[in-house]
Amino acid sequence: METTLEQHQYTLRQPAFCTGIGLHSGQKVRIGIYPAPVDSGISFVRTDLSRQPVIPARYDLVGATMLATRLSEGQTQVSTVEHLMATLRGLGIDNARVTVDNREVPIMDGSAWPFVEALQQAGRSRQDAERRYLRITKPLEYREKGKSMRVEPDDDFNISCTIDFEADLIKTQHYDATVNRRNFIDNIAKARTFGYVEQVEELWQNGLALGGSLDNVVAIHWNRRSVLNEGGLRYQDEFVRHKILDLIGDAALAGAPILGHITATCSGHSLHQAFLRKLFANPDCWDYVTCSQMAH
Structure with a gap:
């Protein structure tokens, strides 16, 4: 089976910038996404605070998951990181330093697209180190209140997501995605x-x-059959595709690209978070590998 795995780590060729408003604060926010050295991963720097504290983008630093994914270390927080994290993972950027001058990443247009445009303009730079993948070696499942996430071994990163809403406009939607640059x-x-x-x-x-x-x-809309947005939907199944976008962003907090097939039913930020904690509590279900190790 042909995979889309990349052997090397990547960072940005030059910095990228985005300005928008925070979804929850309603305040203007500017972020800068800068190149970072090999093996440093993604980190957030609160430039508006006196000591400019740094928060690594890791699952074990996730605080609240109500309506967004929030990273917390001590008193420092950065909220609504999921769409930017999904973009970095989707575009294959392993190492970056993100400066934020407020307590949340801007929501932009509610999707990852403005981040994609900014990062594509900045370009990628290949680094002299191998990328480490988190390879699933045996199935693991997490369930809570009718929601579930399961991961099984796979040669790529695949997601199958099903959502179920009472609204006539949504009802049950299902989408399968292989997470690579082109598809993202x-x-x-x-x-x-x-x-x-x-x-x-x-x-x-x-x-x-x-x-x-x-x-x-x-x-x-109140009638559950349409949307209030003038331009309508971008895809008929935009709802389930957005859930996949969120899942990619939250899964990126594992700190390495996952090699496995995730099946998610009625997923959300708190489910993703609980699942990652269970995954890391079961080290017999995964290992770390590089492309050269897999070739042998």
Whole structure:
């Protein structure tokens, strides 16, 4: 079976910048994505704080998962990291330093696409070190309240995702994706975050989603059969594709690209997080490999 694995680690050729608003704070945020040395992974730097603390993008530093994935170390936090993490993983960037001048990554248009454009413009730079993959060696499953995630051995990173909503517009949607650069850019990156319109109003009343608008959230109409956004949907199954986007971003917090087939049912940030913790608590289910080790 032909895989799309890359032997080397990659960083950016030059820095990339994005400016937008924070989904929850409603405040303007600027991020810079900079090249970083081999084996350093992805890290976030809060440039607005006096000591400019650094938070590595790791699953064990995930604090809250309500509506977004938030990294916390001590008193320092960076929220809504999932779409940028998905983009870095989807475009095959292993090492980068992300500066953020507020407490959350900007939501941009609710998808990963603005990050894709910025990173493609910056370009990739191959580094003189082998990429390490987290290879699944035996199946593992996690279930909670009708939701589940299972991973099985695979030569690539594949995701099968099923969602189930009462809304007529969504109902049951299923999507299978092989996570590589081409497929991420063509079929996943443009899928936007979504919510019921009354949920968004309720969040506003509670001081959340203050930056949420029809510019960055697909708002499902009260009648559950259409969306309020003028341009409509980008894909008929944009909802399940966005869930895959979130899953790619959260799975990137494993710290290495996964080689395995994930099957997710009714997934969300808290499920992804619980699954990663279970995975790392079961080291007999995985190992670390490089392409040259797999060739032997």
